[in-house]
Amino acid sequence: MQHGEAARRIVEASWRAIARAGIRKFRVTDVASDAGVSVGLVYYHFTDRNGLLQATMDHANRMTAIAGGIPDQDGRRSDGCGFDRLAELLLADMSGTPTMRDNAVVWQELMGEALFEAGIRDEVNATLVDWQENVRSTIADGQADGSIRSDVDAETAARVLTALVDGLLSRITIGSLSWDAAGLALRSAMDGLLRPA
Structure with missing residues (x-):
């Protein structure tokens, strides 16, 4: 998986997580799981929450x-x-x-x-x-x-x-x-x- 593709999947997973459950239930671990990447890769691309x-x-x-x-x-x-x-x-x-x-x-x-x-x-x-x-x-x-x-x-x-x-x-x-x-x-x-x- 290329870095650009991983970042796109992470952002789309983040968008879905917020749309489904809101910010209060937003967890980077859930986003990473949905995107099929590690939590570390999320932070590599986006630094923080x-x-x-x-x-x-x-x-x-x-x-x-x-x-x-x-x-x-x-x-x-x-x-x-x-x-x-x-x-x-x-x-x-x-x-x-x-x-x-x-x-x-x-x-x-x-x-x-x-x-x-x-x-x-x-x-x-x-x-x-x-x-x-x-x-x-x-x-x-x-x-x-x-x-x-x-x-x-x-x-x-x-x-x-x-x-x-x-x-x-x-x-x-x-x-x-x-x-x-x-x-x-x-x-x-x-x-x-x-x-x-």
Whole structure:
């Protein structure tokens, strides 16, 4: 097994462990067993538990990015107006697939862990800032192409919409809101906040 392959299996096992049982029951030994590697190899690749959690967060972010059409590293975006790209971006987490449900659980758990663990707090905050900036720039693109109201403050709208997605996902993961209802609520909020009259 190559080192890159081992690291990938470890991160995927970590993601599964958090999705199944949460952070409170997260054990590096369980991750190693699921990945088919030694505990020593986990620490070789990720130094410590927080390093593994950060890599797991990166994995969860990549999964959402793929689903949501987030711009690649060259800044290229999919075709379509800014409003449509924003809807695609924000609704990526609301697809309702088992994988996206598990991804939402992982994200909720990592955000909760960041409340108490300074070792991953900066990484979580940096990811949230990046996501919010991505939403802000997509709103600005929509304002430039006329699909989003020009009088909307893009930064404030991005803050509101990303917080709304986080809140909706937290309700979905505990079963108090369906995927469809959450998607409709988000679309309604986007229409009311951003659509030109």
